[in-house]
Each structure stands twice: as structure tokens, then as C-alpha cells.
Amino acid sequence: MAVMTFAEKSIFFRIYAGLLLVCISVAFFAYLLVDTINQERAQSYRETVATGAFYLIAQGAAYQQNDAQKNYWLNDISSLFGSNFEIISMYDIEFKAREMRRIEEGKTVVRYDPSSNQSTFYHRLEGSDDLLTVKLAQVGERQVRAMTIFLLDDLSRYQGFQKKQARLNFLSEKFSYPIYLQSIQNLKLDPEQIARLKRDELVMFFQDGIRGQGSTISFVVASDVEDLVIVVGPVALFNWFPLKLLGSVVLICVLLIALGIYALILPLERRLQLLQIGVDRVAQGNLDTKVQVVGRDDIARLSMTFNAMTAHIKRLIESQRELTRAVSHELRTPVARIRFAVDMLADTDEADSRQLQKEYIDEDIESLNELIDEILTYAKLEEGSPKxxxxxxxxxxxxxxxxxxxxxxxxxxxxxxxxxxxxxxxxxxxxxxxxxxxxxxxxxxxxxxxxxxxxxxxxxxxxxxxxxxxxxxxxxxxxxxxxxxxxxxxxxxxxxxxxxxxxxxxxxxxxxxxxxxxxxxxxxxxxxxxxxxxxxxxxxxxxxxxxxxxxxxxxxxxxxxxx
The missing domain is CATH 3.30.565.10 (Histidine kinase-like ATPase, C-terminal domain)
Known part of the structure; x- marks a missing residue:
């Protein structure tokens, strides 16, 4: 109860508490916004990266002549990836409209399950209504190595440098990152990396971006062309907090905080405006002006004081008018008696009569002094706060x-x-x-x-x-x-x-x-x-x-x- 009373009376407490609540609310909103956007970004990143790899795998399935060869082929890729690949009918899975569009466009659909931390991949086999699907918990060196095997297998069907390079250019569009042939001398490789390439092993390059922004990874694998290697990448790693996202969220938060502060200040501003309007009306001579008193804070007390002040001024003016009329009436009686006594003094020569008239004049003057003292005392008490x-x-x-x-x-x-x-x-x-x-x-x-x-x-x-x-x-x-x-x-x-x-x-x-x-x-x-x-x-x-x-x-x- 005491806290509520203090909150009602203190403008600072209300604004501070309101601002704190606004900041907490905006921070919570920013967290939800970033999390929602990142979930969408991560989903798009998974599907974009997976499309090229599953395109290569689907191409391998297209080369199989019968079901027995497909089963043998599925066992091989399952062994390479360390996960069980299956071919199912696309009508066995209920896809959303967005997912169905990707399937029809020959792109990969990825469904991520945060509870099991697993992703399920679906890719349509070209020329059929079948889907190639697999569940992967993570993508590591084993999966990348399997992908390069499929890349080399696909590239082996094209003879000559020009055809191979043209095929790689086509695959780059599927993968959404560059894949090209490069001379091994043009790459800054150390002897150990060269030795690994000669053993048909995968070589990876990691390039850290500025302050964690724009980090990439590249893969290098030996090709069937002498002195040429296949370079995959650079592949941009997923960044949970890119500068553009942070900048946009900060800008939105600043805007929301500004709106929240405006909502906190607006009622106070309106009440001050009403008070200013009241002051202007009083300045124009309208002493009947009353300002609406809202709440129990300093502005409310100021409004009450303003209303009391205008009422006090009005009462003082009316009192002064009444006092002026009353004083003028009260002064007439002793003044008239003094005037009469003066006339009597002028008309009589008797010493006793003149002395009596003088005493009457003295009494009336004393009466006037008493009246003036009373008036001054009352006026002093009436005009404002006495000391x-x-x-x-x-x-x-x-x-x-x-x-x-x-x-x-x-x-x-x-x-x-x-x-x-x-x-x-x-x-x-x-x-x-x-x-x-x-x-x-x-x-x-x-x-x-x-x-x-x-x-x-x-x-x-x-x-x-x-x-x-x-x-x-x-x-x-x-x-x-x-x-x-x-x-x-x-x-x-x-x-x-x-x-x-x-x-x-x-x-x-x-x-x-x-x-x-x-x-x-x-x-x-x-x-x-x-x-x-x-x-x-x-x-x-x-x-x-x-x-x-x-x-x-x-x-x-x-x-x-x-x-």
C-alpha cells in the first residue's frame, strides 16, 4: 500500500519504473525477434547448402539401371555418410505449400527437430515422384568427404578441362557457392597439405572474418586432371548475429523505447498543457478558470495550488471591492460629524461651546484612527500569508x-x-x-x-x-x-x-x-x-x-x- 501511494505521488518513480518496464519488454521482444529471424535464416541456410549436395546424390541415383542397383547404391552412400538413406514416395509425406514449391523446383527441403537436434532432408529424384531422404544429426568432415566423392564421380563423366569447368560452373549455381578447377601451384599449400592431396584426402581452409563476421570455409580435393585440384568454396558459415541483423534490431528497439517513453511522457505533457491553458486564461482576466486535478503527484498538487491561487485572488479582489465600499460608507459618519463640529466652531463664540466641539472633533479623529488601524490589520491578514x-x-x-x-x-x-x-x-x-x-x-x-x-x-x-x-x-x-x-x-x-x-x-x-x-x-x-x-x-x-x-x-x- 505504501509503495502504491509513493508510486502515485512520485513522477520520477513512475517514469523510472515505466522506463524499466519498457526496456524489459523491448529486450524480451528483441530476443523473440532475433530468435524468430535466426530460425528462419538457419532454415534457409540449411536448405541452400543442402540443395547442391543432394542434387549430386540424386544424380547418382539416376544413373542406376534397376532397383537392385539402387539398393546397392543406397547402401554405399549410407555407409559413406554414416546415416541411412531411403527412397520414398513424395505422396507419403505431407508437405506445406512452401516445401512443395521447393520440391517441384528441384530444391532440397530440410525439417529441423530442435528436441532431437536432427534434420530430415528430402530431395526429389529427377523424372519421378520419389524422394531421397535421410536424417542427419550434424554435418562434419565425414559428410563433406562423402560429398566430394560424389562430386568427383559426377565430374568423371565429363572429359576435358572445358567440359569439366562448365559442369562445375553449373554445379556452383546448385550449391550457391563457387566450385572450380585450380592449379595446385596457385594455392598456398604447405608440403603436408600437398601430400594429403596426393593421398586423395580432403584439405580444408578456414578463414575467420573480421570480429567473427563473414567467416568462411573452403575445401580442396585432388581431381583426375594432373596438377589441377577442385576448390569448393569459400562457403559462408552461418552467423547467428550478423551486423545487419544487430543493427536492424537495435534500430527497432530504439524506436520502440522512444515510443514507450513518449507514451509515458504524453499524459504528463497533456496535463502541463492544460495547466498552461489555465495560466493563459487567468492572465487574460478569467479568474473562474479551474484546472482539472488528475492523480496525486506533483503536477496534481501544482494544479490544486493553481486552483487555490485563482480562487484566492478572486476572493481577494471581491473582498477588496467590498472593503472599499464599506470603508467609504464607514468614513462618512465621522467625517460628517467633524464637518458639523467645525461649522459649530465657526458659528459660536462661547468658550465652553468651542471647547466641547473640539472634544467632539478629537473623539471623531480618534475614531477615525481606530477605524484605519482596524482596516489596515484586516487588509494585512486578507491580502496574503502574514509573517x-x-x-x-x-x-x-x-x-x-x-x-x-x-x-x-x-x-x-x-x-x-x-x-x-x-x-x-x-x-x-x-x-x-x-x-x-x-x-x-x-x-x-x-x-x-x-x-x-x-x-x-x-x-x-x-x-x-x-x-x-x-x-x-x-x-x-x-x-x-x-x-x-x-x-x-x-x-x-x-x-x-x-x-x-x-x-x-x-x-x-x-x-x-x-x-x-x-x-x-x-x-x-x-x-x-x-x-x-x-x-x-x-x-x-x-x-x-x-x-x-x-x-x-x-x-x-x-x-x-x-x-
Missing amino acids: LDWEMVNLRELLEQIERETNALGKPIVLICQLPSAKTTAMADRRYLHRVVQNLVGNALRYANSTIKLTAGVQKGMAFISVEDDGQGIAEKDREKVFIPFARLDDSRTRASGGYGLGLSIVSRIAFWFNANLTVDESPNYHGARFIMQWPAKQVGVVVAADDITQGSVEKVIHQTGN
């Missing part, structure tokens, strides 16, 4: 700090802090975590009747912050709206309590960058609103990826529980 200074934050110390800061405001609201143990810590950015708790408590202060409860801790590897109050709570249908920038559920109540509708939006964005779950529901003890933020007590990395998976998880929880 988070991760550290182990002591939750007890954080709650004690929030308690002191809240009590210093002098609000007639009781803050109950359920403090965790002194050793309870969670990984977070302290500054942003402080902002989360501060905003949640500040929001509760505006709507609570008398009591707020603040709780923090770590359970099953998840840290949490809980803030609940005894206010009116938030209707379930309105819970989606509290995290929207500048959203107000009740305009009159919001003006009375203060705020701009950015505090919970900032909490939502910090929760996103903390990879946290942010929920809002009804407090079971105080029946007001309860906000809970949960995040991993130990973050996997120092940066939380801005992708659609984490964003979707936060938005899904908010949507299900209500804001």
Missing part, C-alpha cells in the same frame, strides 16, 4: 493578561476566567493570539448583560479559546454574517455599543492562518453567544499553506455552525 512568529504560548499567562486589561476598562461586566494549568502551552503567534482573545472579549463586552466567561486549554492535541456571554446571543440565521467585514446585525444596537464590524472578521482571518476551526453557537450556561477557536497545539510547519483545502475547512465549519 507568523510561531512559539509555545503559555495560555494561563495570556488569559491573566486579558483579564487585567479588561478589568482596567472599568466596565460593569464581570469577567470569569477559567484558567488552565500553569504548564498548558500551545504553538501560536502570541501577538495574533492575543488579538483574537482581545477581540472576542471586546465583542462580548459590548453585548453582555453582566457576565463573560473566558476559557482556554489543550485537549487531545488541540488548543482552544472559548468566550461566552449572557447577552441576547446571535440568531442562527445571522451567525453567517458576524464574520463579514462591517456587518451589523442591529444598526442601532451597534452604534450604541460601538465598533465597526471588523473585530470578528479579523478573528476569522487569524483563525484561517492558524489553521483553526472557528465556531459560534449558543452558550449552554449563559444562553448568550459563545465563540470557540480550536487549532493544533503543535503546528506541522512554520507556515500554513494558503490553499483551498484549509480555507474550505474553516469556511465549512463556520457555515455549518453559523456565525
